[in-house]
Amino acid sequence: xxxxxxxxxxxxxxxxxNRKAEDIAQELGCCKQNISYLANTKWGFRKRRxxxxxxxxxxxxxxxxxxxxxxSGHPVCLxxxxxGNDFKVRRYALTTGNTGSCGCLRPNQAPExxxxxxxxxxxxxxxxxxxxxxxxxTIEYIWQLFEQQGRKCALSGExxxxxxxxxxxxxxxxKNYDEGNVQWLxxxxxxxxxxxxxxxxxxxxxxITEVSHG
Ligand SMILES: [Zn+2]
Numbered sequence: 001x002x003x004x005x006x007x008x009x010x011x012x013x014x015x016x017x018n019r020k021a022e023d024i025a026q027e028l029g030c031c032k033q034n035i036s037y038l039a040n041t042k043w044g045f046r047k048r049r050x051x052x053x054x055x056x057x058x059x060x061x062x063x064x065x066x067x068x069x070x071x072s073g074h075p076v077c078l079x080x081x082x083x084g085n086d087f088k089v090r091r092y093a094l095t096t097g098n099t100g101s102c103g104c105l106r107p108n109q110a111p112e113x114x115x116x117x118x119x120x121x122x123x124x125x126x127x128x129x130x131x132x133x134x135x136x137x138t139i140e141y142i143w144q145l146f147e148q149q150g151r152k153c154a155l156s157g158e159x160x161x162x163x164x165x166x167x168x169x170x171x172x173x174x175k176n177y178d179e180g181n182v183q184w185l186x187x188x189x190x191x192x193x194x195x196x197x198x199x200x201x202x203x204x205x206x207x208i209t210e211v212s213h214g
Pocket of ligand 1: 059083103105
């Protein structure tokens with residue numbers, strides 16, 4: 001059926017006023033699909049969610065829309081989930097509506113963005129090879145380790161988000177990537193730890209804390 005609306009009118013109603021396709025269809029006496037077709041397929045309007053402080057997306061409420069950036073430079077928001085969890089998520093996942101909870105909506109299935117990025121794994125392998133370090137662990141093993149650590153930094157206890165701020169550290173950097181010799185750290189902590197042993201690094205941190213607390 002033909003609907004007599006102009007592109008400008010529909011843009012105003014659908015995007016600017018942010019009305020639902022359903023409501024507009026009702027007003028015009030047509031089907032919701034007619035409106036969706038015109039707006040999305042034919043004219044390519046894009047309804048973008050506003051990701052600002054206090055915005056709600058499913059069970060998530062935005063706390064800081066510009067919290068940090070992912071390894072690939074994408075903005076990452078800090079959200080609070082209704083279940084009480086703090087949750088860091090790529091802004092893009094919120095605008096597209098792909099993510100609506102910290103993962104508690106799907107407890108038996110980790111949300112897609114929480115899995116280890118193939119690029120991360122590939123880079124780890126390449127890097128190890130270049131530096132002549134043996135890699136005797138699997139991607140499954142390091143994912144399990146991440147879960148075992150409660151998705152927290154092994155040294156600082158900070159909450160980690162895979163592919164955002166989680167960094168794999170060799171506990172003893174003179175040894176290889178072996179089971180038992182790796183731990184997940186916050187990327188900033190791993191940068192600071194450099195190639196110190198955990199003991200040496202913690203000792204230095206303690207001294208710094210003591211001196212700075214004077
Ligand atoms: Zn939750």
